[in-house]
Amino acid sequence: MSSTVDPFSELKSRQRDMWASFAPTAAFTTPVAAHLVDFAQVKPGETVLDVGTGTGVVAITAARAGASVTGLDLTPALLDVARENAQIARLATVQWFEGDAENLPFPDGQFDVVLSQFGHMFAPRPDVAVAEMRRVLKPDGRVAFATWPPEHFVGRMFAFVGKNSPPPPPGAAPPPQWGSPGTVAERLGDKFEAPFFSRGIMHFPALSLSHYREFAERSMGPMQKLMEASAEEPERLAALRSEFETLAAPYYSANMIRMEYLLTRARAR
Incomplete structure (x- = not known):
């Protein structure tokens, strides 16, 4: 846990919103969460931290597998949903914390497993996030996470948003870099043994490309902010929407958007 001034505090405040x-x-x-928990080999009785828990889909899945689970996220509104999901699932023992992947509010060596599903990848400094995940793991603990590769649809969607938005602060790493196995292995470095990788596909139902775009504009933060920023420029807004649908078209068939993800598992050194 660090007490130094965070140079990315403004970026994280925007992410929270x-x-x-x-x-x-x-x-x-939710299906990806089950894949990740199974891939991570979570066992009954293990202590698990879910970084970037969001609405708790991974944390609750791990708790249903018998683990003692803690979920952490930057965004209070998502944690409210996570608490409600845990209550519905009758898993009152899951603990929820508002917090930052780069400054985990937990003591050294507390957890058997640290998980993250499309969460830690948004921390601007991968080296800091990795060091924090390793710090809170037990000596023989392991990390497992799901990330979006840059060459597949979601990675390309982030690139689309990035090129049409103000640049991030200097030094902030692009999230989809976490989807490249070589980059992941390099980042885990000497803190973890050589990682093991697998892949999966998330299918997102959509009645048409326009339906998917409309949903993304309402419920996917980066897309939502991009379109809101263009709301007063009708021609630009129309061009962005057209470009997005063209980007999504090759991944759309049988009323589904195909989203490929990378799974990583590594044991601490």
């Missing part, structure tokens, strides 16, 4: 509308999208990641 940006993801507040994410709950409807999070529901579609």
Whole structure:
């Protein structure tokens, strides 16, 4: 846990606000959560931290597998949904914390497993996030996470948003870099053993490309903010919407958007 001034505090404040509308999208990641928890080999009785828990889909899945689970997220609005989901699932023992992947509010060596599903990848400094995940793990603990590769649809969507938005602060790493196995192995470095990788596909139902775009504009923070920023420029807004649908078209068939993700698992050194 660090007490130094965070140079990315303004960025994180924007992220906290940006993801507040994410709950409807999070529901579609529920099958991925099961894949991640199984891939991580979570066992009954293990202590698990879910970083970037959002609405708690991974945390609750791990708790249903018998683990003792803590979920952490930057965005209070998502944690409210997580608490409600845990109550519905009758899992009152899950603990929820508002917090930052780069400054985890937990003592050294507390957890058997640290998980993250499309969460820690938005921390601007990968080296800091990795160091924090390793710090809170037990000596023989392990990390497992799901990320979006840059070459597939969601990674390309982030690139689309990035090129049409103000640049991030200097030194902030693009989130989809966490979807490249070589980059992941390099970042885990000497803190973890060589990582093991797998892949999966998330299918997102949509009646048409326009339906998917409309949903993204309401419930996917980066898209929502981009379109809001263009609301007073009708021609630019129309061009962005057209470009987005063209980007999504190759991944759309049988009323589904195909979203490929990368899974990583590594044991602490």
